[in-house]
Amino acid sequence: MNKFWEKFFYAFTYVTQGSSYLSPRAYAILHRMHHAYSDTEKDPHTPHHTKNVFTMMWKTKDVYNYLLNNHTDEEKRFGGNIPVWHFIEKLGDSWISRLVWGTAYVVFYIYFVPTDMWYLFLLLPVHFLMGPVHGAIVNWSGHKYGYQNFDNHDKSKNSLIMDFLMMGELFQNNHHKLPNRVNFGVKWFEFDPTYPVIKMLSWLRIIRFANVAAQ
Template sequence: MDAIRSLLPGGSSYYLLCAVVLVVAYLVNTTYITVFYHRGLAHGAVTLKPWLRRFVAVTGSWVTGIDPKAWACMHRQHHTYSDTAKDPHSPLNSNVFAVMLDQLRSYERILVQLLKGRPDTTAIVADLDFPVSWVNRKRVWYLPYVAQIAIAIALGVFTGGWLLGACYFFGLMSHPIEGWLVNSFAHAFGYRNFETEDNSRNNTLIAWLVMGEGYQNNHHAHPGSAKFAFRRFELDLGYVVCLVLKGLGLIEIPRYDAAPKRVPAQSY
């Protein structure tokens, strides 16, 4: 009983439990986004097992609040038009703070185009053999948020404290913040290992916070690589997750033979 009491508000382990829930929820979210959506569906840098691919297509919107097909479509547009006027989310078109709204507006626009079957948009993700998620097809996109809020409230009621539920919700539904950090700061501030035609940067702080995603210059130079870190001091935790999932037999990592050709590092 003492062990249980320690996990309740006021108990010696309550804040530790909140931290664990926040980290685990965040890891679930980032695994979906950076491994399944980004390196898997958008780029094919990792290959999901067929059953896992179907599972992600069905559960993705419920877990992250973001439709996997629409996300992949927007991201492919980002690479095609990176840091140009057609980029769905570039700080060069507004500023680092406005990117938050830019990415949400672009996501909504692309999702609507997919639902309407607009040919030039559907062609971008023609290789993704699953439809837009049920919640978006039925125009009930808000249900995943309602469900996650309900779970968060239930956790708070069960433990008698709101903090645990808040940690669960903000850890799991954190992608808008993650996306904003990457799409804004990692295209504005940082160093460059490669000459690319865009303004992509390697931002170490963002990379550490968002599972390697801050190494945007590395990624834009070699989008087919499952690993975003190319130098000894660069840490890509997303790739570590890829290796764990590969070891569990859930994904494959195709061999990537492009030899990184670095240029002298350019500073912030």
């Protein structure tokens, strides 16, 4: 992306993630560590070295916070070619911002949830923590349940053949085999709904592919 679109999507990430904002820089390093150490004890979010999904995500939180707040050897190894906007990162990571977004969600529910559907308020914790909830589903299910197209020397799985639930991210086995491939679907029956969006952004010249193989 050019600098304008890079800033735009950085801000758009903050707006769409709201109370569960995650630093793109820290999460990119975390994700690269996950690929390098997939399903080993050094993997920051594998289900195979933790007791349950909650302990897995707690470990992920600890590693993420360490990467966010410290300069580490991991950052030197995995931190190249990552856009950074310190203002948005500080804003999104502040408790004031998280509380403002959380309050906005509650107000939205109060105004728009019918009184006879009070049980929908039970979804509020999911909205407060949408980022971690998404990460828990992808990293737990994507490394425990499903089928494998490739032997990646890890336990990555493709959990769904048409992944509308996680927008293609549950094609974890494919993604670990071909991490630079934009389309996470490989077999003819595997559909990644994010891929057409990426192609559209490419046609509009908002983004460009770093190499032809990625397409």
